[in-house]
Amino acid sequence: MTRLGVNVDHVATVRQARLVNEPDPVEAAVMAEMGGADGIIVHLREDRRHIQDRDLNILRQTVKTKLNLEMAATQEMVKIALEVKPDTVTLVPERREELTTEGGLEVAMNLEYLKKMTGLMQDAEIWVSLFIAPDVDQIKASHRVGADAVEIHTGKYAEAKTGQEKDEEYQKIINAAKVASKLKFEVVAGHGLNYRNTRKIAQLTEIVELNIGHSIISRAMLVGMEAAVREMKKVIEGVL
Ligand code: PXP
Numbered sequence: 001m002t003r004l005g006v007n008v009d010h011v012a013t014v015r016q017a018r019l020v021n022e023p024d025p026v027e028a029a030v031m032a033e034m035g036g037a038d039g040i041i042v043h044l045r046e047d048r049r050h051i052q053d054r055d056l057n058i059l060r061q062t063v064k065t066k067l068n069l070e071m072a073a074t075q076e077m078v079k080i081a082l083e084v085k086p087d088t089v090t091l092v093p094e095r096r097e098e099l100t101t102e103g104g105l106e107v108a109m110n111l112e113y114l115k116k117m118t119g120l121m122q123d124a125e126i127w128v129s130l131f132i133a134p135d136v137d138q139i140k141a142s143h144r145v146g147a148d149a150v151e152i153h154t155g156k157y158a159e160a161k162t163g164q165e166k167d168e169e170y171q172k173i174i175n176a177a178k179v180a181s182k183l184k185f186e187v188v189a190g191h192g193l194n195y196r197n198t199r200k201i202a203q204l205t206e207i208v209e210l211n212i213g214h215s216i217i218s219r220a221m222l223v224g225m226e227a228a229v230r231e232m233k234k235v236i237e238g239v240l
Contacts, residue, residue, distance in 0.1 A: 002202045002236050003038035005068055005190075006229055007213025012042075012050035025051065026058045028225055032216075033065055035229030039087075041211055043070035044080065046094060053080070060084050068211070070131070073110075073117045081121055088127040090151055090188075090211075091117070100191075100214075104133035104153045107141035114145045122148070129188060134169075134176035139183065149186035151211060152176050154201060158192025174204060181206035195219065195235055202236040210236065 011028040029040040040063045042051045059067055069086035071077040072094035081089050093105050107114060107130055118128045129149035132138040142150050157169035173189065180187045189201055190211030202210060212232060220228040234240035
């Protein structure tokens with residue numbers, strides 16, 4: 001079955017709204033794993049708006065599945081990754097003023113730099129994934145970088161307003177997943193996935209993992225973390 005990585009950033013968003021010590025993303029991660037999460041994801045942003053260094057350090061010790069650190073490919077972040085050694089690093093573009101990660105990485109334009117950063121982390125036995133638009137040129141560039149995985153950005157599919165637009169975006173994801181799989185990448189997908197639009201993405205056999213944050217945390221506020229994760233697993237399985 002397609003694996004589910006749960007992003008707990010927005011538990012930290014609520015905590016940082018009051019600068020107190022609750023709710024704790026570390027506790028949320030434990031409960032997500034109890035609900036069946038196959039991995040825990042955090043995005044340590046340059047501005048530390050939600051996840052803090054303390055969260056990452058404790059999660060490294062407590063996560064029993066896999067820890068995936070999303071981060072910008074800056075010198076500061078690569079240094080942190082090499083110290084903390086998450087199982088996976090997902091390199092994402094980052095702009096301070098954005099509400100969430102808006103686009104995919106521009107891999108082709110930054111090939112040599114990304115290759116160097118990827119190599120440094122792979123030498124430390126960290127699996128490196130690149131977050132990219134469903135675009136064949138970016139996949140080919142990711143191959144030249146030597147990444148282990150690509151995460152296909154599903155944001156445009158999730159936000160499509162018309163049926164036609166949704167179909168077009170879905171087709172781009174299908175094509176991208178096929179090309180990436182042929183190039184022997186582990187193919188992941190994420191962004192904007194929720195209890196309504198995830199099933200169609202989970203049906204694509206090339207995609208082995210989905211990374212989902214906001215919708216699960218939103219639901220967890222109403223039904224609890226374990227239940228929210230369990231329900232998403234059922235959506236992925238096609239039984240809900
Ligand atoms: N994958 C990546 C690379 C992301 O940056 C994010 C957002 O942090 C997600 C997945 C999860 O997106 P969402 O919160 O919309 O589910």
